[in-house]
Amino acid sequence: MYNIIAIDGTSGSGKGTIAKEVARRLNYTYIDTGAMYRCVALKSLEDNISLDEEDKMVNLLKNMDIRLTNDGKVYLDGRDVSTEIRTEEINDRVPKVANIVPLRLVMKDKQREMATKSDVVMEGRDITTHIFPDAKYKFYIDASIDIRAERRYKQNLEKGIESTLEEVKKNLEERDYNDMNRNTIGALKRTPEQHYIDNGKNTLEESVNEILKIVGEE
Numbered sequence: 001m002y003n004i005i006a007i008d009g010t011s012g013s014g015k016g017t018i019a020k021e022v023a024r025r026l027n028y029t030y031i032d033t034g035a036m037y038r039c040v041a042l043k044s045l046e047d048n049i050s051l052d053e054e055d056k057m058v059n060l061l062k063n064m065d066i067r068l069t070n071d072g073k074v075y076l077d078g079r080d081v082s083t084e085i086r087t088e089e090i091n092d093r094v095p096k097v098a099n100i101v102p103l104r105l106v107m108k109d110k111q112r113e114m115a116t117k118s119d120v121v122m123e124g125r126d127i128t129t130h131i132f133p134d135a136k137y138k139f140y141i142d143a144s145i146d147i148r149a150e151r152r153y154k155q156n157l158e159k160g161i162e163s164t165l166e167e168v169k170k171n172l173e174e175r176d177y178n179d180m181n182r183n184t185i186g187a188l189k190r191t192p193e194q195h196y197i198d199n200g201k202n203t204l205e206e207s208v209n210e211i212l213k214i215v216g217e218e
C-alpha cells in the first residue's frame with residue numbers, strides 16, 4: 001500500500017503550491033485533480049460536446065489519457081495543455097463540468113487508480129471526503145477571502161491579466177459557493193479528521209512544515 005496525503009481547500013488558498021512542495025520534499029507524486037476537471041472542460045469544448053450531454057462527457061473522460069508531472073505540467077492525450085486549461089473560458093466552464101455526477105464517479109476511479117502506483121499528494125475539493133475518506137493524512141487548506149483575493153489579484157497583475165480586486169473577490173466567492181454547495185457528491189467540506197491549515201496567516205514554508213511535521217509525527 002502506498003501512502004496518501006489528501007488535501008482539500010478553497011480556491012486560491014495556495015493548496016496547489018503547498019501540495020507540490022510537500023510532494024517534492026517527500027518524493028511523492030503530486031496530483032492536481034482540478035487540472036483533471038480542466039482537461040475535460042477543454043476537450044469537450046474542442047469536440048463540441050455540450051455540458052448537458054452527460055453520457056458523452058463521461059465517455060470523453062473514460063477515453064482520455066491525463067498525465068500530470070511533478071513540476072505541474074499537464075498532458076492530455078500526449079499534448080501539453082498546461083497553459084490552455086487555465087484560460088478564462090475554461091475557468092467559466094469547469095465548475096459546470098465538476099457538477100456532473102456520473103463524471104465525478106469516473107474521476108473517482110481514475111484518481112484512486114493513480115494512487116496504486118506510487119505515494120501521492122492529491123489535492124482538490126473532495127479528496128479527503130469522497131476519493132480517499134480513509135487516507136491516513138488529511139488536510140484542509142484555507143485563507144480568508146480578503147487574503148486570497150489580494151494574492152490572486154497580484155498574480156493577475158504579474159501575468160498581465162486585467163482585473164479589479166472586487167472582481168477577483170466576487171469570482172472566488174462564487175467558486176467557493178459552487179464547491180461547497182454542490183448538492184450531489186463531492187462538495188467541499190470541513191470535517192473533524194482534517195488538519196486545518198491557515199495559509200493566510202502562514203508563509204508557504206510554514207504551511208509546508210506544518211504538514212511535514214504531522215506526516216512525520218503520526
Ligand code: DC
Binds near residue numbers: 033094124126
Ligand atoms: O482547483 P481548480 O480551480 O483547478 O479546480 C477546477 C474546478 O474543478 C473547480 O471548479 C473545482 C473543481 N474541482 C472539483 O470539483 N473537485 C476536485 N477534486 C478538484 C476540482
